[in-house]
Amino acid sequence: MPSSIQLLPSHLADQIAAGEVVERPASVVKELLENALDSGATQIEIWIEEGGESLIEVIDNGAGIAKEELILAVSRHATSKIACVEDLSAITTLGFRGEALASISSVSRFQLTSRQASSNHAWLLRGEGEGRWQAPEPVAHPVGTRVTVADLFFNTPARKKFLKTPRAEFAQIDLLVKRVMLSRPEVSIKLMHNQKPVRQVSVSSNDAQLHKRMQSLMGAPFMAESLQLSYEAQDIALSGWAGLPTFNRSQADMQYLFVNGRIVRDKLLTFAVKQAYADVLYHGRHPAYCLFLDIPPELLDVNVHPAKYEVRFANGSWVYDFLRRSVREAVTQPLGQQPLSSGGTVAANPAV
Ligand code: ADP
Ligand code: MG
Known part of the structure; x- marks a missing residue:
């Protein structure tokens, strides 16, 4: 037992903090994608080797x-996204904690290449290990940013031990990328694994393109047996696609719900949708849906956990109620009134 209390070197502190943000390759991809989206990108490429481990x-x-x-x-704790405590109560960007790149770079061989439109070349920042950085060097690169994360966890063997097979890690990355693709139709995204294309979606700027993009992500059967819905009440809005009761699953494996464009894990929201389908689905069957809930950012607290998967609502029961009632109204309409062909829209007044 050491007898005196000592401040940790900052690099070690970063590595410890990284444990909360960077659990596995998919969490690195999530943070880097969030940064790319926050930067206003309209085109993103994701290159993965060996499930993200290399x-x-x-x-x-x-x-x-x-x-x-x-x-x-x-x-x-360096970010361009918030500056004061008031900003924290109305977050409109995906990131705001200013710790992802510090965390990721402390547990990998890391390079950051970036160029702004005002510059005629890019700058490359390379680590020397132990949190030390070389002076940026000029390199050729288009406008934008390239983040390169090699040998994840090479210096934190305790973490590395918990990685699954590259195949299993890649499956998590693929699911994450699919969610981002669902949530951002205005961005073209390409995912490569071991040099091979795995998923690719292009910008969708009209209904037909959006339908095509959704179909490539959710599958044609879902699109044929779902309805596009759009509800609004006071400040809150729900849009997206809800599978008809006839399109049900043995597992809850096609349930996508976004809050203000964020991927969230919220048992109560999921439960609200489940309840909406309670009267129209057999026990043990699960609905499929891709839904977008939008509420004013000041009513949403996203600063619950470093990974930012959890959210809290200022008016939780109102949100759950709105979600449950809206989805129920859409999926329990008398059969003849349901727009059975895809692309049908249920637009309604406040369902509450
Ligand atoms: P946060 O996203 O919470 O601000 P990060 O550690 O993820 O923290 O990123 C730190 C900062 O680096 C961001 O606030 C942003 O200014 C800048 N940044 C990171 N990635 C990008 C990117 N892909 N494009 C432009 N700026 C970026
Ligand atoms: Mg970030």
């Missing part, structure tokens, strides 16, 4: 980072 690279065409800010970007 390489994760995310390339975007967003706003980029200034040379002078590259070191800040990889420093803990």
